[in-house]
Amino acid sequence: MMRPITDLPALTAAATHLPRWGRGLEAEVLLELGTEAWLLSVRAGVVSAVRPGPFVMRAYDVALRCDPAAWARFMAPEPEPGWHDLMGLRRKGAFVVEGQLALFFAHLQWFKECLALLREAAPSAPRATPARAMGWEPIQGGYLRLEIGGRPHRVYVEQAGPRGEDAQPLLLLHTAGSDGRQWRDLLNDSDLTSRFRCITFDMPWHGKSSPPEGWQDEEYRLTTAGYTGMIMAVSRALGLEKPIVIGCSIGGRIVLDLAAEHGRELRGVVGLQSGAFLSPYYDIGYLHHPRIHGGEVCASVVSGLVSPKSPSGGRWETLWHYMQGGPGVFKGDLHFYKTDGDLRPKLGRIDTRDCPVVLLTGDYDYSCTAEDTQATAAAIPGSRAQVMHGLGHFPMSEDFATLKHYLVPALDEILAHG
Secondary structure, rough: OOOOOHHHEEEEEEOHHHHHHHOOEEEEEEEEOEEEEEEEEEEEOOEEEEEOOOOOOOOOOOEEEOHHHHHHHHHOOOOOOOOOOOOHHHHHOOEEEEEEEHHHHHHHHHHHHHHHHEEOOOOOOOOOOEEEEEEEOOOEEEEEEEEEEEEEEEEEEEEEEEOOOOOEEEEEOOOOOOOOOHHHHHHOHHHHHOEEEEEEOOOOOOOOOOOOOOOOHHHOOHHEEEEEEEHHHHHHHOOOOOOOEEEEEEHHHHHHHHHHHHHOOOOEEEEEEEEEEEEEEOHHHHOOOEEEEEEEEHHHHOOOOOOOOHHHHHHHHHHHHOOOHHHHHHHHHHHHHHHHHHHHHHHHHHOOOOOOOEEEEEEEOOOOOOHHHHHHHOOOOOOOOEEEEOOOOHHHHOOHHHHHHHHHHHHHHHHOOO
């Protein structure tokens, strides 16, 4: 059950967190659930009035249309994975947005938070944020100068763990639109840093790595060949001997290409949220739009990909990293993820005798679903896929403590392969 939609004026007036996301929002919003309709008048991010339909030629700025059965699943106190977020409903084809789409995306987090107020019972509390010791962290950072694709770059690298010749390297790849800070908890984990040389880097255009000289005259677009070439260039510049590569999202996709093209140079790969292909379910043009705050829309688009069970601190730090991305960078990464990077034709070339492949996917991820990962693993003989319960699209940054239970056995499996 859900609260009546006519309760939205009182609910939004009492929701002290909504003004942050709804500042400046003045709109008439049509909400249709099957044959029922309501017109919401929004003023300064608060629903000031709700008028039930039916309507005859009613004017509106944005129309939200949802299948009633899907809406009921979205409104459950503990929605099932994939049904817990508006963009998840969009991915399933059950939610349609029409009208001024720029207005909708500019206030996407407001729409998500506002409609979630209608859930009659609040979901159970997320897992607690783990306590972190005060003082200096054992992570060391610095800049590496190297050529990537024939152009000089200055790439920011962070490391933790032993540096000797016998140390097994773990090369950690961040997600689209973010940076190496996503791996902060792994780099601080003494269990892993006592066994591995753990390394992450900010891709050019991301985090503390600037774009190459001349960037102002080009549009950033990540390609499969450029992405794989970049990773191998960094690995070679660091002198890494047969690293285990762990990537998430676009990183989880590109490890498949690394295994196909450079498998004999690697000890193995772990793909987090790894699928060989994704059909687009929204227009990525709104991620870099003159009327939309780029950082906020990027964070809002991915906010539902974080598991609602993950600690609040991990959730919002993950989203903060997205809010800080450079203009058009997330969109440029998704050129690989949604357009250029269909790796299905390459999966049969991966030889897991040379390069073991383990794929781990959180069940709350509706971008790369568990079914996507299982289908990918089925096309790679000798690979293994596992669903991580209670995790979303960013397991290493939203809830590393839970990820660790799945990751350590995967690393042990690769090491045992010899």
